[in-house]
Amino acid sequence: MQWEIVIGLEVHAQLSTQSKIFSGSSTAYGAAPNTQASVIDLALPGVLPVLNKGAVERAIKLGLSVGAKINSPSIFARKNYFYPDLPKGYQISQYELPVVQGGNIHIQVDGTEKNIRLTRAHLEEDAGKSLHEDFHGMSGIDLNRAGTPLLEIVSEPDMRSSAEAVAYAKILHALVRWIGICDGNMQEGSFRCDANVSVRPHGTEKLGTRCEIKNLNSFRFLEKAIDYEARRQIEILEDGGAIRQETRLYDANKDETRTMRTKEDANDYRYFPDPDLLPLEIPQSWIDQIKQTLPELPQARRDRYVSAFALSAYDASVLTSSREMADYFDATLKQLPAQAKLCANWIMGEISGQLNKEGIEMTACPITPAQLAALLARINDGTISGKAAKTVFESMWNGELGKNVDAIIEAKGLKQISDDSAIEKLVDQVLAANAQQVADYRNGKEKAFNSLIGQIMKATQGKANPAQVNAMLKKKLDG
């Protein structure tokens, strides 16, 4: 039987506020345990939550970026359960009327566009951390993270493969960083995915029983966990078994998922509106004000690159995979107008390659857009060949000669020979010395032409302008 995999994702994005969602404590990562836990985070008797408007603003930014509805009023609700790292015995979250409702994310897989619908995005507070090591039969509790603002972004079950799920997660990851609401640091848990996976016979409508895989903190794990889970479910069904609805954990070491809790022992969270927080009214004027602060969004910029610069859809989507890269492209292009393809090729090729190789962020790139533009200008005006430009690029990257393009070309003697009379002289010399090949070419052996080119380039150590050499040789032989 042919099986179809159905995936929905829940992403927890930690919002980049300075202080927590309901208290004034810092959200900085990595402080000594419980040094960023105020009386409110500790849930002492009598303390009350006060909503951080910065968290709401960030949620609205996401909503506007995905074309969602912003609910007003929006309601905070208590999700009740006991756990030592949940100090109040309930998590303040949202249930009915989340801040963000609906919306769409466009993904591309294998050159095909697909729309993934968002169900909702709601604000909530993170829990603390339980530490089970180093306490000799006891557990330690660190409440630094308790109360950190999270935006839980829930998709519809619109993805049909792990590749689509990863593409969606990557687009969303880029988006939250693009609009500046989340630092996207997956190692520190700032962007975590839960995947709901089910399978059904191809061509059927009814959704299969789903399993939720929790806390996938890299795109690779997301992909592998989904692949494993789908295989597991298909095997069970093909053996005549049934899927049990449950929450599972992915073990990266063993590359498998295993049961965390079943539906039977799931909590009844007893959601109800938090009486300590009034319904959140979001006036249209506030939404409009936030709209003003939004940068040009990835989708819009992608479309603009295609329509205004005639870049391919692929190039446009690579360049807009992060705001830093797109900004770098724009800044380079500003110095070198009408050379979009050349700029794109170098940013996607040399710059990205080198950054990747050295594990450096775009913002720390040693070559500025202006410097790159200066280099590309020398290719464009024929001063150097593309090949020589790579040598110059390397020198610039290493900080040689103050990254001055012309100085490096000069010092390395990379200047291209573009003088027609000089080239004519070279061609004449080579033709005179290779009478046999000239004859071969005239007898129809096309290969001989390339051999003659090679001779000329060799004589100039590759510095002759290849286009000019080509034209001159053709003129001499055919003319």
Add this chain to the structure above:
Amino acid sequence: MFNASLKQFSLQLAEKKISSTELTTEFLKRIKALNPEYNAFITVNEELSLAQARAADQMIAAGQAGPLTGIPIAQKDIFCTKGWLTTCGSKMLSNFVSPYDAGVIERFNQAGAVNIGKTNMDEFAMGSSNETSFYGPVKNPWDHAAVPGGSSGGAACAVAARLSPAATGTDTGGSIRQPAALCGISGIKPTYGLVSRYGMIAFASSLDQGGPMAKSAEDLALLLNIMTGFDPRDSTSLQRNAEDYARDLQKPLAGLRIGLPKEYFAEGMSKDVENAIEKALDEYRKLGAQTIEVSLPNAPLAIPVYYVLAPAEASSNLSRFDGVRYGHRAKSYGDLADMYRKSRAEGFGAEVKRRILIGTYVLSHGYYDAYYIKAQKLRRLIAQDFTEAYKQCDIIMGPTTPTVAFNLGEKSGDPIQMYLSDIYTSAANLTGMPAMSIPVGFGDKNRPVGLHIIGNYFSEAQMLNVAHQYQLATGWHLQSPV
């Protein structure tokens, strides 16, 4: 001297007839002598009280005194008070010394008032007789066989027995007004949102409201001036211009329209209470007011609605008492679930457990719509009734309680009977409207009767005027059991 009004105490302090240190010492002595019998205080801390008194004396000497500077005030043990044991009447918090001050405590501190001690109360404010306190019941100063009411029973007793010039209370379903009525003192629950709930240990967040308890309406006005005000740490706190609640005290009552809800003058009210209330209403008519019958058709639903919503919120509010970070933790336990189970089973009393169970039930999957959502809808209908009634009248009156104080132990085995003590009071919590109780005489066994005065939102100044004019004309509030 213990019968003096706040104004008189303030005058004596200003005229240097007595210092705050001397005044505080006198009250501390009286508490030491009488509290073993009354059990009105859970914690007395002479050192901390006297330190505040000395600081107040300096303020007075420096000419920086306000109306309450140097005057002892008893604080209900529900308000977190820095450096003080803050138990909320529970074993669960019997070891909890608060590291911070509640908003209300801060305001009294800034005013230079002296915290004379933390008063006894029903456990987590759940009770109408003060009998659910882990620290034992409080006696009614008028009759030691009777309960003082609850949950602010210690506060009411302290004021009635003149152990403190005034006290704070909190009111979730009647916890200021009912004990004020049973102990023959005055108490007001202000409009929801006027008094900060920050640091006031939550019972039912949407109903809880702090307020003053004192010998007279005039004293209440002075206390309300200190207690109310916006607190940015409480999201339900209201941002309003400060007002002087004493500004209208002297206004004559001619033309006042008093609404008498027929539902509150129906069966349920005992004869002795009815007699006292009728006499009080006669007095108001003499003062120029007219009485009009009004109807609150949904009022009889207040108790069932209250006993869905209050436990629902409480069941969640009390989840933080889990033995993990502070408070009681069982001495021995197996795993985590066992630690929770034992700590909470040992730390909470029977009434608190009952309400946690009710609350958990009504919020559970499959019951939520039938109970919680339904109750919220009825809550709105009850509020609409009052809004309608205020189109015909300026203020509503009735009995605060259906009977005078009952005997200790009389209802402690029958929760429903106990809950009915709040039959007239809980509506004001559901609507958020201000309500108060003033003493208007005595009923059976010479136990006090309270008149319930319910106002429209933010009508505190008018209510205090209505109460004060009665107190000028009568002397019930001056009667003292001691």
